[in-house]
Amino acid sequence: MVSKYDNEMKLEFLSKSSNEAFARIAVAAFASQLDPTIEEIADIKTAVSEAVTNCIIHGYENTQGIVKVHCIIKNNQLIIEISDTGVGIEDVNMAKEPLYTSKPNLERSGMGFTIMQSFMDELNVESVVNLGTKVTMKKTIKQSLKGEDNQNNICITA
Amino acid sequence: MESNYLKEDKTLVLKITEELDHHMVEKLRRKADYEIERHIPRKVIFDFNQVSFMDSAGIGLILGRYKNISILGGQLELINVNEQVEKILNMSGVLKLIKINKEECA
Ligand SMILES: Nc1ncnc2c1ncn2[C@@H]1O[C@H](COP(=O)(O)OP(=O)(O)O)[C@@H](O)[C@H]1O
Numbered sequence: 650m651v652s653k654y655d656n657e658m659k660l661e662f663l664s665k666s667s668n669e670a671f672a673r674i675a676v677a678a679f680a681s682q683l684d685p686t687i688e689e690i691a692d693i694k695t696a697v698s699e700a701v702t703n704c705i706i707h708g709y710e711n712t713q714g715i716v717k718v719h720c721i722i723k724n725n726q727l728i729i730e731i732s733d734t735g736v737g738i739e740d741v742n743m744a745k746e747p748l749y750t751s752k753p754n755l756e757r758s759g760m761g762f763t764i765m766q767s768f769m770d771e772l773n774v775e776s777v778v779n780l781g782t783k784v785t786m787k788k789t790i791k792q793s794l795k796g797e798d799n800q801n802n803i804c805i806t807a
Numbered sequence: 808m809e810s811n812y813l814k815e816d817k818t819l820v821l822k823i824t825e826e827l828d829h830h831m832v833e834k835l836r837r838k839a840d841y842e843i844e845r846h847i848p849r850k851v852i853f854d855f856n857q858v859s860f861m862d863s864a865g866i867g868l869i870l871g872r873y874k875n876i877s878i879l880g881g882q883l884e885l886i887n888v889n890e891q892v893e894k895i896l897n898m899s900g901v902l903k904l905i906k907i908n909k910e911e912c913a
């Protein structure tokens with residue numbers, strides 16, 4: 650496969666809640682090649698956990714389905730797509746409102762999309778009722794200046 | 808989760824040792840409610856010292872226990888909360904209801 654990106658990976662797994670930790674750890678490990686800070690890694694893990702949990706409890710409503718995760722690295726940007734082929738969302742704008750949840754009885758807080766939005770640079774939600782939902786998140790990892798400093802030092806001393 | 812009931816103070820300390828996501832929270836909720844109903848404590852302390860990860864499922868767990876404890880006339884307090892967890896609690900408005908005790912490190 651020839652990729653137009655710097656790097657790319659795909660995961661597919663059953664919609665079991667035990668896979669929530671697996672998914673966020675796998676994406677964090679993939680993202681680590683961009684040399685993110687500890688805080689950036691924590692933000693990415695949290696956003697992935699929110700999106701994957703949503704596929705499992707809302708998309709598939711705890712029935713069995715496949716959750717797909719597609720990660721792309723292009724320059725310094727990490728792009729994460731997380732999708733299900735579950736029930737879909739009727740009103741995406743309402744779903745994205747802070748504190749909105751369709752399942753308050755399950756002690757859901759309705760903060761999932763708000764967290765994804767604020768922990769990543771960009772959030773885009775595409776959904777069709779009865780076809781499924783795809784969440785795309787982007788985050789640019791600022792490269793530390795360490796490498797450049799070293800190169801400058803070498804130039805100066807040479 | 809490790810639970811420790813201090814009889815003299817009527818205080819229940821629940822030390823969370825798991826990652827707080829939707830998967831783990833279902834078990835923790837049952838365990839916490841069992842301990843709360845068993846002791847009817849005056850105060851419940853959630854110790855976050857060993858919580859290396861929390862997402863919005865943690866908010867639901869905390870708010871749900873806060874409701875149950877309040878009904879029984881008790882108080883809820885959080886200790887050893889790291890920055891990432893505090894960021895999430897702040898965003899959701901939980902800290903308007905429940906305070907983080909920054910002195911106590913028990
Ligand atoms: N993958 C999905 N499939 C179907 N519905 C979804 C999906 N993701 C989110 N939703 C809907 O959007 C609402 C808000 O999601 P979120 O902000 O994560 O809050 P919560 O998960 O706590 O309900 C959910 O209650 C649900 O109705």
Ligand SMILES: [Mg+2]
Pocket residue numbers: 699702703760761762863
């Ligand atoms: Mg959610």
